[in-house]
Amino acid sequence: MSFASLDEVHAFCRALPQGDGLAATTAKERQASLTKPPGSLGRLEELAAWMAHWQGRALPRLERVAIAVFAGNHGVTARGVSAYPQSVTAQMVLNFQRGGAAINQIAKAAGAELRVVPIELERPTQDFTVGPAMSANDFLAAVNIGYATVQPDDDLLAVGEMGIGNTTAASALCAALLGNGAEPWAGRGTGVDDDGLARKRRAIDAALARHRNVLGDALQAAAALGGRELAAIAGAVLAARKHGIPTLLDGFVATAAILPVARPYPAILDHCKAAHVSAEAGHRRLLNELGLRPLLDLDMRLGEASGAAVAMSLLRAAIACHHGMATFSEAGVAEAQG
């Protein structure tokens, strides 16, 4: 499938697949029969039922586990918003392809397949203080690339990104769609200094003023202020919904990437979990706005889907218990007294 217009994306989002409530109910009944006090595995029980719901299997599986890392370049780096030069995006993609980055090690430990998808790195988005970051067609092309990255038989998806300058784009999207200007949303990203942070905030506020006429449509805002890797994340999340694949959002940028869909269509988040809360300034605020409770809080702020990949082990533990534990009757263990 591929989207030919923003209207087609809107139409898809108005009729999102709903998952399988019966599978979730059956999973919860199984959890109640296992040899532990009811509810004592906490969020691991919730995760098992959530995976059952979206996979449509009372015994969900984690055989094919995918991590998609999209990369893009950003014209706004010309404004001095990052501690690193734009060339680092391509250098890090090469590092991913050679197996030397954090995500390679964590993906291997998580038993996950890593899909690295650079998108037109040689053609950065336009500096959004000057004009729209992308045309509608460029935005849709990136959404479609993300959509196609997901395989219908994936059992779990994690989405993440790499792109020097992309916390500036993510902060701009948050400010455009949730308000309060650049200040509460813009943080230090990869570690920009005080002057760089001030430049970052000025660039965002300038972009909000320049593009104010299109910000009423969240998808147009995503084209004007976002980035190709953010658009691809949104596309991948839509594909995961289509195929019934539970999805882990990585950090601030990955969460901001789905905001242009989640703001008008909050139900898109039903098959998503926030894998972690990043140390990047705006992420906790963004999660609160979206009603997402993160699985992990480890002060990570790397991107690359690294937090989502770490969280995969929690899902593996949840599934291992859900499948492998004995029931009270199988084990001959007495249940709680009246």
Add this chain to the structure above:
Amino acid sequence: MSFASLDEVHAFCRALPQGDGLAATTAKERQASLTKPPGSLGRLEELAAWMAHWQGRALPRLERVAIAVFAGNHGVTARGVSAYPQSVTAQMVLNFQRGGAAINQIAKAAGAELRVVPIELERPTQDFTVGPAMSANDFLAAVNIGYATVQPDDDLLAVGEMGIGNTTAASALCAALLGNGAEPWAGRGTGVDDDGLARKRRAIDAALARHRNVLGDALQAAAALGGRELAAIAGAVLAARKHGIPTLLDGFVATAAILPVARPYPAILDHCKAAHVSAEAGHRRLLNELGLRPLLDLDMRLGEASGAAVAMSLLRAAIACHHGMATFSEAGVAEAQG
């Protein structure tokens, strides 16, 4: 080694091994050279350096990973403090031995060896509202069993427990050593109802009054109010310190088990991390008192070392990055500007 008196335990704790600061420094220098913004892996970086410190290896390893689950029975169950009958302790030990419990599944997923150590289940501790839970000799015997459960070449240890009634013992220890009576420390454990919770609090307050003359010595308090599985956890933590083994504490009971050592000798916690914060009422308060920040917060309250076993995957991710990532110079990636 085995302790022949409480004085010998005190003497051990006055001269705790200190770890290897040079290995930790070397590990931190390596972290700074890896292809990521400095500090961007957050607590994963801290965990790598912490393991280096205690293992005395700049490249720490996780080959032999052990989970010790100690089980004991408690005379105070006669006071109606639990939702489950005392017989469930032995039934669950059998479930552990047959592979049907949550910890079996999580240990397997974590690549860990599970050591299940029931301690005189047929001889419960004395009801501590009537007399001391254990004699000093019974307490020391359990400490020594825990100590002997740890192997000198273990690379990582997780400690946990099983024992119907043992949140009552744990709460009593907290109240005795940290103050404020039973109320803030006693929670619902496996899920006791309101009447049971009231009985639990009355039993603890009665025990605090009965044993007030011995509570000035934390180890005597542990004998009077604790349990064999709690004493064994303390012994295992001492052995881990002796052998330089980083240690993950499981939930409320496991943390309370080390309190009689940590209260007089806070340095015992230097080689320990709180794996998670339990949903059991007193745990967050106890962690705050001890200055421990938990790695996970998943509403778990099962015990069995289940939270500690889930947290092992974070340590595996930390070590995978520490070992496997390319440095900036190896990967040809530009470092931060200015």
